[in-house]
Structure formats: C-alpha cells, structure tokens
Amino acid sequence: MLYITGLVYILTDAMMELNRVFSKPTLEQLEASVVAYERIASASGVLSEAYGIQLLVTVAGNFILVTSNAFLIVSETIAYRRIWFAMQCILPAMTTFRLVHACVCLVNQSEEFNSLLRNTLVDGMNSNLSHSARIRLHLSMKKEIEFTTRGFFTMDYSLLTAMLGAVATYLVIIVQFGEGRTEESN
Numbered sequence: 001m002l003y004i005t006g007l008v009y010i011l012t013d014a015m016m017e018l019n020r021v022f023s024k025p026t027l028e029q030l031e032a033s034v035v036a037y038e039r040i041a042s043a044s045g046v047l048s049e050a051y052g053i054q055l056l057v058t059v060a061g062n063f064i065l066v067t068s069n070a071f072l073i074v075s076e077t078i079a080y081r082r083i084w085f086a087m088q089c090i091l092p093a094m095t096t097f098r099l100v101h102a103c104v105c106l107v108n109q110s111e112e113f114n115s116l117l118r119n120t121l122v123d124g125m126n127s128n129l130s131h132s133a134r135i136r137l138h139l140s141m142k143k144e145i146e147f148t149t150r151g152f153f154t155m156d157y158s159l160l161t162a163m164l165g166a167v168a169t170y171l172v173i174i175v176q177f178g179e180g181r182t183e184e185s186n
Contacts (some may be wrong), residue, residue, distance in 0.1 A: 004051050008102040008147075011040050011047075022116045025131055030120065033137045039111055044106060045146045046178060052150035053100070057082035060158070062092035065169050071174050096160065103147040103155040129182040 016034070021033045048055075069089035076082045118139055147155040153162075 004055070005048065005099050005102045005160040007047060008044070008099075008106055011044055012106040012109055014040055015106060015113060019113050019116060020111060022120055023030065025120060031132060033113075033133050034117070034134055035148070037110070037138070041110065041143050041145050044141065044147065048147045052148065055147075055155065056152055059096055059153075059163075062096045063163050063166070065089070066163070067170050070162035070167055070171050074171065074175055075178065089160075096163070100155050100157065100160055103156060106143050107147070113144070114139070180181070 018033045018036055020042075021029050025033075066089050069085045072085040073082050073089065076085060108162060117135065119140065149155065153159055
C-alpha cells in the first residue's frame with residue numbers, strides 16, 4: 001500500500017510544480033501546464049482504476065483490524081497486552097490515514113491549479129490568454145481528480161471520520177453484548 005501512497009505523492013509534487021507557473025505565465029507556459037495537468041489527471045485515474053480493488057480490500061481490512069484491536073484493548077486486563085493491541089490498532093489506522101492524506105493532497109493541488117488558471121484567465125481577458133481554445137476547453141470540461149475504491153467510496157477525510165464513527169459504534173455494541181454475557185454467567 002505504501003507504493004500507491006508514494007505514487008500519489010509523486011503526482012502531488014508534479015501538480016505543485018505546475019502551480020508555480022502562475023507567477024508570470026506566458027500563453028505557451030499555460031497551455032503546456034494544461035497538457036501536463038491532463039496527463040497527471042489521466043495518471044491518477046489509471047492509479048485509481050488499477051488499484052481500486054486493492055484500496056477497497058486494504059481499507060476494509062484496516063477497518064476490521066482497528067475494530068478488533070480496539071475491542072481487545074477494552075477487554076484486556078493485562079497492561080502490557082493492552083499496549084501491544086494499541087500498537088496493532090495504530091498501524092493500520094496510520095496506513096489508512098497516509099493513503100487518504102496523499103489522495104486529498106493531490107485533489108487539493110488540482111483544485112488549486114484550476115482556480116489559479118481560472119483567475120489568470122480572468123485577469124488576462126484583454127490579452128491573448130483568453131483566446132486560447134485549449135485553456136477555455138480545459139476550464140469548461142472541469143476534469144476533476146478523484147480517488148475511489150471502484151465507486152464504493154471516495155478516498156477523502158470523510159472516509160476517516162466515517163471509519164472512526166463506525167469503530168466507536170461497533171466497539172460500544174460489542175462491549176455491551178460482552179457485559180450482558182458476563183451478567184448471565186453470574
């Protein structure tokens with residue numbers, strides 16, 4: 001999973017370089033940056049498509065690991081075992097966070113690129129920038145970068161909050177059922 005995160009960060013760095021063009025852009029630089037943006041968007045789409053199932057399985061597996069280890073933390077009475085289960089809980093949570101954070105950074109950089117391009121075009125309406133068909137077409141097409149797990153969910157921060165809420169809910173339910181069983185056995 002780390003290599004997917006690394007690839008997304010490479011695309012993010014490339015997008016950050018594109019956003020530096022907007023200090024004193026020429027028409028040729030802007031058109032070249034639009035072409036580069038389209039290539040980065042295409043590469044991110046290929047990544048999302050090629051690794052969608054792996055992302056889904058990894059996120060689901062990490063959710064199960066975090067939930068089960070959180071239950072073991074609550075139910076364990078020996079302190080050093082609680083620490084072990086806490087470490088086993090933190091690792092998949094951090095892996096998921098790094099992956100989601102990488103995806104969100106790339107999406108934010110692409111939104112910043114489109115915003116800067118739109119502002120540059122509006123500022124340069126009297127110049128030859130507004131006559132570029134490629135730039136106008138890019139802005140009208142609004143090709144957004146988005147990472148999904150084959151359409152099941154989007155890789156963004158709302159996924160992390162939903163996972164945290166689900167882990168807390170399952171943990172409360174499991175602990176309540178566990179308390180009911182101990183009361184029945186007494």
